[in-house]
Amino acid sequence: MTTTATTPVVSTPAAQARPLPRTRRRTLAPGKRLPASRLIGPGLVLVLWAAASAAGQLDPAAIPAPWTVLRTAGHLWSDGTLSTDVLTSLERAGYGFALGLTAGVVLALAAGLSRVGEALIDGTVQLNRAIPTLGLIPLFILWLGIGETFKIAIIAIVVYIPIYLNLHAALSGIDHRFVELAEVQGLSRVRFVRQIVIPGALPGFFVGLRLGVTGSWLSLVVLEQINATSGLGYLMFQAQNYGRTDIILVGLLIYGVFGLVSDSAVRIVERRVLSWRRTLSN
Amino acid sequence: MATHTEQLTTVEEAPAVRLVGLTRSFDGRTVLDGIDLDLPAGQFTALLGHSGSGKSTLLRAIAGLDHRVTGSGRLAAPERVSVVFQDSRLLPWRRVLDNVLLGTDGKEAAERGRAALAEVGLAGRERAWPNELSGGEAQRAALARSLVREPELLLADEPFGALDALTRIRMHVLLRELWQRHRPSVLLVTHDVDEAIVLADRVLVLDRGRIGLDLTIERPPPRSYRDPLPGGPSLFERSRELGGEYRERLLTALGVTAHQEHAEHQEDHQ
Numbered sequence A: 001m002t003t004t005a006t007t008p009v010v011s012t013p014a015a016q017a018r019p020l021p022r023t024r025r026r027t028l029a030p031g032k033r034l035p036a037s038r039l040i041g042p043g044l045v046l047v048l049w050a051a052a053s054a055a056g057q058l059d060p061a062a063i064p065a066p067w068t069v070l071r072t073a074g075h076l077w078s079d080g081t082l083s084t085d086v087l088t089s090l091e092r093a094g095y096g097f098a099l100g101l102t103a104g105v106v107l108a109l110a111a112g113l114s115r116v117g118e119a120l121i122d123g124t125v126q127l128n129r130a131i132p133t134l135g136l137i138p139l140f141i142l143w144l145g146i147g148e149t150f151k152i153a154i155i156a157i158v159v160y161i162p163i164y165l166n167l168h169a170a171l172s173g174i175d176h177r178f179v180e181l182a183e184v185q186g187l188s189r190v191r192f193v194r195q196i197v198i199p200g201a202l203p204g205f206f207v208g209l210r211l212g213v214t215g216s217w218l219s220l221v222v223l224e225q226i227n228a229t230s231g232l233g234y235l236m237f238q239a240q241n242y243g244r245t246d247i248i249l250v251g252l253l254i255y256g257v258f259g260l261v262s263d264s265a266v267r268i269v270e271r272r273v274l275s276w277r278r279t280l281s282n
Numbered sequence B: 001m002a003t004h005t006e007q008l009t010t011v012e013e014a015p016a017v018r019l020v021g022l023t024r025s026f027d028g029r030t031v032l033d034g035i036d037l038d039l040p041a042g043q044f045t046a047l048l049g050h051s052g053s054g055k056s057t058l059l060r061a062i063a064g065l066d067h068r069v070t071g072s073g074r075l076a077a078p079e080r081v082s083v084v085f086q087d088s089r090l091l092p093w094r095r096v097l098d099n100v101l102l103g104t105d106g107k108e109a110a111e112r113g114r115a116a117l118a119e120v121g122l123a124g125r126e127r128a129w130p131n132e133l134s135g136g137e138a139q140r141a142a143l144a145r146s147l148v149r150e151p152e153l154l155l156a157d158e159p160f161g162a163l164d165a166l167t168r169i170r171m172h173v174l175l176r177e178l179w180q181r182h183r184p185s186v187l188l189v190t191h192d193v194d195e196a197i198v199l200a201d202r203v204l205v206l207d208r209g210r211i212g213l214d215l216t217i218e219r220p221p222p223r224s225y226r227d228p229l230p231g232g233p234s235l236f237e238r239s240r241e242l243g244g245e246y247r248e249r250l251l252t253a254l255g256v257t258a259h260q261e262h263a264e265h266q267e268d269h270q
């Protein structure tokens, strides 16, 4: 009995000398984020584009070289036309987005926090959502005229729908365990909403917000190409008539930069506000 | 009715909780079938029962959480009631101290919150996020949250069910200490016979909608509980010795025969 017990003890140094087997599991999370990783993809596309242009692989009439596009942008800027168009477009998108954001949040709060509000609002919004918003353009032109108002209205509608849907779902999907907790802790209705319902709904709100931001640019492009007398889309529409692909590319690039910058801004705000979340992304 | 009220005022120590003919049913199935029960103030009571016997239903009724549940009977419970759930139920978007302070007011509240956290051994973790805590730490934070309101009645529904055996023993010691210091009435729902005997002064067994067994646990004076160091094994060991007889009676009331239990132990050791 004693001998069998001591044998393993004697042999432990040898066992320790053996390399330990690898026991750590491979992580399934994507790993640490590369710095400025979101710019790598677009940068690569730019490099390929430049390389192909320099090698003469691209028809300059169909896809002009990056430097041609830059030069055109410079000309347009010094003309003063580009800055006016950019400002006009920004203003439209800005007003439309602000309006849509406000409407989406107010309606979602009203529908998510009261049964009466839900009865009045939710069905109506769902109906509105079923109608393709761009299909409303002719009607809105007749109602509001072909000026700025109808464009802003259309953008606002495109923006408010995803914000409403996501925020409302988040507000009404509040974990019933937290409702119970609030009752036990004797929270007032106002405090329950402020301290539990709204913070709990913020992740859903940000999903809607990002969809709304994307939607505002998307509808802007469509609106400005269909009927406008100024703005980036108008600039591109005119360029099409004269076969100026370089100008069209200038417009597209600016739209792209707008989209990227606004989405990044929302992400930054989101990361700060939801700092309590430890998800795969950080 | 009148005599009843008189009783409540004349009896020296009015019960913290009084249930008279409490009935609860779901979809026509009676879960609680006319329960009469008094919980004296400051008593530590454990509630045992099979899964689905209605322990949580009873606890939720006392906590006033059973909205839209059909039932009858009368129920008197104190105003300041705290509930500890099986999950810690900390709000992930509030730091630990803010979670503890949920629903409290006033300037001294923060101080009391810090003190409660220190009492459960979480001093210095006030600014941590809940998802940075271990399961045991989160449950201790939940205990602190229930204490900070200085409850007259503490209801706990399998609060240690999700913890490992070692953490559970440490939580037992902590809960018992906290109870001795603050003296709320406690109703602890558990499915663990040993846990009930270690912690409670009185053990109830819920069976077919009624209190099937009401067992008072005789203990050595509380002094001897403090003698061993907190967390030391002697509290647990002593109670086990004492509890042997209670254990048998409780298991019988729960319908577990000695033979069945023996078989289970054999399986465990294989």
Ligand SMILES: Nc1ncnc2c1ncn2[C@@H]1O[C@H](COP(=O)(O)OP(=O)(O)OP(=O)(O)O)[C@@H](O)[C@H]1O
Pocket (backbone or CB within 6 Å): B026, B027, B031, B049, B050, B051, B052, B053, B054, B055, B056, B057, B058, B191
């Ligand atoms: N909201 C509800 N709706 C319908 N039935 C319910 C509801 N709550 C509880 N029940 C039923 O009542 C019975 C008792 O449930 P309860 O949760 O009180 O059991 P328990 O003793 O706490 O069980 P466990 O130990 O598994 O937690 C169960 O049969 C359950 O299905």
Ligand SMILES: [Mg+2]
Pocket (backbone or CB within 6 Å): B055, B056, B057, B157
């Ligand atoms: Mg239960």
